[in-house]
Amino acid sequence: MSGRVAIAGAGCTAFGEHFDRSYTDLAEEACREALGEAGLGAKDVGAAWLGTAFPDVGVYRGRSGMDLAESLGLSGIPITRVSNYCATGGDALRNAANALLAGEVDVALAVGVEKQRDRAPQESIVRLMVETGHPSYQKGFTAAGTFGVFAVKRMEATGLTREDLAAVSVKNHEHAARNDKAHHRRPVTAAQVLASPMVAWPLTLLDCCPATDGAAAVVLVREEDARKFRAPVLVAGIGFSVSSGWDGPFHDESFDFIGFPAVRQAAKAAYGRAEISDPVRDAQLVEVHDCFSVNELIAYEDLGLCGRGEAQRLLRDGATKFGGRIPVNVSGGLLSCGHPVGATGLRMVYEVARQLQGAAGARQVPGARQGITQNIGGPGAVAFVSVLRKM
Amino acid sequence: MAPADEPSSILAAAARVPAFELTAATAAAACGRPAGRGARRFASHDEDALTLAYAAAERCLRGTDPAAVRALFVASTSWPRAAAATAERLAAALDLPAGIAIATFGGSWKSGAAALRLALEGARRPALVVAAERLDAPAGTDAETSVGDGAAAVLVGTGKGLARVTDWILRAETTEWESEDARLLSNQAARLAAAAKRPGVARAAATAPGARHSKTIAAALGMPAADGAMERIGFCGAAHPLLALVEALESSRPGDRFLWAALAEGAEAATVEVDAAPAARTFAAGLERVRPVPAYGLFLASRAFMDRPDQRAPFASPAIEQRDAEFVLRLHGERCSACRAVATLPAPVCQKCGAREGRVRIPLARTGTVCTFTHEYYVPSPAPPVSMAVIDLDGGGRLVVQVADAAPEDVRTGARVRLVLRLLHRGGGVPHYYWKAVLE
Numbered sequence: 067m068s069g070r071v072a073i074a075g076a077g078c079t080a081f082g083e084h085f086d087r088s089y090t091d092l093a094e095e096a097c098r099e100a101l102g103e104a105g106l107g108a109k110d111v112g113a114a115w116l117g118t119a120f121p122d123v124g125v126y127r128g129r130s131g132m133d134l135a136e137s138l139g140l141s142g143i144p145i146t147r148v149s150n151y152c153a154t155g156g157d158a159l160r161n162a163a164n165a166l167l168a169g170e171v172d173v174a175l176a177v178g179v180e181k182q183r184d185r186a187p188q189e190s191i192v193r194l195m196v197e198t199g200h201p202s203y204q205k206g207f208t209a210a211g212t213f214g215v216f217a218v219k220r221m222e223a224t225g226l227t228r229e230d231l232a233a234v235s236v237k238n239h240e241h242a243a244r245n246d247k248a249h250h251r252r253p254v255t256a257a258q259v260l261a262s263p264m265v266a267w268p269l270t271l272l273d274c275c276p277a278t279d280g281a282a283a284v285v286l287v288r289e290e291d292a293r294k295f296r297a298p299v300l301v302a303g304i305g306f307s308v309s310s311g312w313d314g315p316f317h318d319e320s321f322d323f324i325g326f327p328a329v330r331q332a333a334k335a336a337y338g339r340a341e342i343s344d345p346v347r348d349a350q351l352v353e354v355h356d357c358f359s360v361n362e363l364i365a366y367e368d369l370g371l372c373g374r375g376e377a378q379r380l381l382r383d384g385a386t387k388f389g390g391r392i393p394v395n396v397s398g399g400l401l402s403c404g405h406p407v408g409a410t411g412l413r414m415v416y417e418v419a420r421q422l423q424g425a426a427g428a429r430q431v432p433g434a435r436q437g438i439t440q441n442i443g444g445p446g447a448v449a450f451v452s453v454l455r456k457m
Numbered sequence: 458m459a460p461a462d463e464p465s466s467i468l469a470a471a472a473r474v475p476a477f478e479l480t481a482a483t484a485a486a487a488c489g490r491p492a493g494r495g496a497r498r499f500a501s502h503d504e505d506a507l508t509l510a511y512a513a514a515e516r517c518l519r520g521t522d523p524a525a526v527r528a529l530f531v532a533s534t535s536w537p538r539a540a541a542a543t544a545e546r547l548a549a550a551l552d553l554p555a556g557i558a559i560a561t562f563g564g565s566w567k568s569g570a571a572a573l574r575l576a577l578e579g580a581r582r583p584a585l586v587v588a589a590e591r592l593d594a595p596a597g598t599d600a601e602t603s604v605g606d607g608a609a610a611v612l613v614g615t616g617k618g619l620a621r622v623t624d625w626i627l628r629a630e631t632t633e634w635e636s637e638d639a640r641l642l643s644n645q646a647a648r649l650a651a652a653a654k655r656p657g658v659a660r661a662a663a664t665a666p667g668a669r670h671s672k673t674i675a676a677a678l679g680m681p682a683a684d685g686a687m688e689r690i691g692f693c694g695a696a697h698p699l700l701a702l703v704e705a706l707e708s709s710r711p712g713d714r715f716l717w718a719a720l721a722e723g724a725e726a727a728t729v730e731v732d733a734a735p736a737a738r739t740f741a742a743g744l745e746r747v748r749p750v751p752a753y754g755l756f757l758a759s760r761a762f763m764d765r766p767d768q769r770a771p772f773a774s775p776a777i778e779q780r781d782a783e784f785v786l787r788l789h790g791e792r793c794s795a796c797r798a799v800a801t802l803p804a805p806v807c808q809k810c811g812a813r814e815g816r817v818r819i820p821l822a823r824t825g826t827v828c829t830f831t832h833e834y835y836v837p838s839p840a841p842p843v844s845m846a847v848i849d850l851d852g853g854g855r856l857v858v859q860v861a862d863a864a865p866e867d868v869r870t871g872a873r874v875r876l877v878l879r880l881l882h883r884g885g886g887v888p889h890y891y892w893k894a895v896l897e
Binding site: 199202203204205206207208217222265266310313319 | 770771772773774781785800801802804809829830834835842849853854856859870881
């Protein structure tokens with residue numbers, strides 16, 4: 067498939083605890099903003115992809131495309147439900163792009179929605195892992211622990227410290243103060259991060275993203291049709307990789323617990339298509355998947371922002387702060403925005419699109435011409451990377 | 458059956474004495490009762506009679522090819538009452554050959570001794586006898602600290618071993634031995650003494666219901682008993698006579714003879730002639746490794762943990778358990794003939810090179826090294842956190858398991874561990890066994 071696609075419109079709800087709003091309410095709001103920006107209506111959508119990772123947490127909403135039909139009053143078009151752990155939103159975008167390039171439709175909608183707070187947090191993903199995983203394998207492992215083992219390994223192998231982990235959380239919370247759609251907007255201090263309850267060593271509560279409701283959506287068109295729209299953003303390159311099964315990282319003796327092969331594979335594909343070789347030189351901002359503080363540091367290396375084992379140096383130098391050489395997570399990241407799983411990937415795309423449009427308000431990165439988004443899913447075996455460019 | 462008097466050999470023997478200790482004083486203080494005497498040992502919250510049996514049996518079989526074992530006799534009065542907890546599962550966890558004779562003995566405190574005698578008298582081919590108990594008495598009673606948890610395993614066969622059982626002195630011919638009355642017990646022991654007059658028998662390994670009775674009986678026999686060793690663990694029911702046997706074997710020298718007697722609902726007694734010392738002193742080591750609990754409440758919380766109605770009900774599937782039994786209970790893996798990668802979990806193709814053919818089922822090593830770890834603070838446990846560790850097994854393969862019985866600060870990368878069978882959860886009310894790592 068040749069050709070590229072562009073974002074004609076993007077939308078995102080505030081991320082947070084929407085006790086008074088339903089899954090379909092959130093989906094509708096994100097889609098309405100995206101379609102509104104594109105100047106299109108629901109009837110203009112040729113096909114849609116709905117990303118929701120854990121319908122069981124959200125009272126069975128998001129099991130199929132039908133829930134998007136209900137949200138927008140759609141009828142008679144194909145709607146596909148997408149599920150690929152935390153890379154779900156990115157996968158929805160990838161499939162929508164491919165349908166455009168295949169000529170199936172002229173306008174495609176990619177939506178990510180996750181309703182995590184209709185149930186108490188303990189009833190959410192942690193509980194799912196205990197209650198629906200293999201009866202024996204990995205029992206006792208939570209999402210935080212799944213990445214805590216990386217932090218332990220990196221502390222030994224690369225000189226990472228708990229203070230570095232805390233610094234990621236401090237930085238991203240500071241960024242979130244300028245993002246009115248973030249779940250947690252209050253700054254935190256390193257002392258607060260370190261003193262917050264231990265969740266999975268060495269990750270404390272404030273090293274972990276919260277459980278959050280939210281939705282994000284993008285309307286995609288082919289590049290050649292993009293000029294018709296007000297402020298299109300080019301999807302310059304997409305990479306998507308599944309590197310193993312769920313058990314891969316924990317049962318493959320060559321897996322080093324330093325980085326994620328899937329992210330490196332996806333980054334290589336995305337950079338190749340976008341024809342960028344040095345992301346620090348070629349991009350002005352990066353949104354990475356900081357579901358836990360350690361994951362942001364791993365992403366620096368897997369995305370090639372620095373060499374292997376150098377992530378904490380990049381962080382300590384201030385390079386990834388707002389105003390730094392290569393700002394990372396100016397939105398506040400997952401740590402502050404929250405992580406409604408299916409929505410996160412598209413929330414990042416929304417963030418970068420607004421930055422490239424020069425419409426990011428108080429957190430606008432000056433001169434943003436190109437940006438990168440990255441997600442990892444499951445135990446790090448699923449990855450999505452995109453390169454977005456100002457048109 | 459071999460003739461009853463033909464000597465059989467004890468080829469190997471081992472004990473599992475749990476480290477946790479509740480003293481009668483601690484329990485009595487919490488219940489407002491006058492302090493009693495002694496102490497009991499108790500197993501971790503994730504251990505039951507089956508996992509205790511595994512621990513003793515695994516230790517007993519170390520250095521023995523499990524394929525040589527032709528029968529498994531299991532004795533317990535506190536065996537988990539669930540279809541998922543059979544002696545067959547224990548045999549699978551021990552990787553004993555398929556098709557061997559397996560029998561379970563219960564219903565009586567004599568069942569351990571009876572199973573041992575049956576094996577000794579019938580042992581043409583190696584039989585493994587395991588007795589295990591996890592015993593509870595009503596909370597707040599003296600009895601609560603006079604019973605205990607523990608297990609012992611004895612591998613019986615012919616040929617040269619640790620000891621020979623030369624003659625049976627008493628058989629289970631009456632029920633009048635059944636007693637917890639110390640004076641009656643002395644009287645019974647005197648009758649035993651009359652029958653037990655054998656040259657060169659200098660000490661006794663005798664047990665009766667009640668941990669303190671070992672001393673009473675030995676005194677009545679005019680023989681020294683172990684230095685109160687059996688009193689320090691609590692009366693371990695059907696396992697108690699076998700524990701006493703292991704203790705006696707460990708504290709004897711080659712050439713020694715001792716009287717082994719189990720008084721409970723009848724009696725079994727024999728002369729044991731010691732030929733060699735056990736490879737490891739598992740009873741003594743267990744006795745030395747003691748972790749007294751400072752508060753009675755910790756004991757209660759540990760005992761009740763697996764049955765507490767928790768917010769999380771782990772998924773149980775008999776279908777998956779049956780399908781994956783080789784990988785789960787037997788701890789077998791697969792080696793890829795094409796790329797040599799060892800898979801620890803079932804998969805249709807090699808996860809390394811994709812080869813479908815030429816994958817060979819292999820037993821995985823039960824020892825290994827910690828690759829990395831974390832401590833989970835929000836996983837239910839009577840004593841959080843629960844440490845999770847990625848283990849690189851000796852000889853290949855990687856697993857991620859809970860770490861049992863370890864303080865978090867002792868879990869380090871590079872630490873040597875052994876996989877032990879533990880109770881993982883009781884999802885759906887069914888005991889679910891899997892491997893956990895203990896630090897070596």
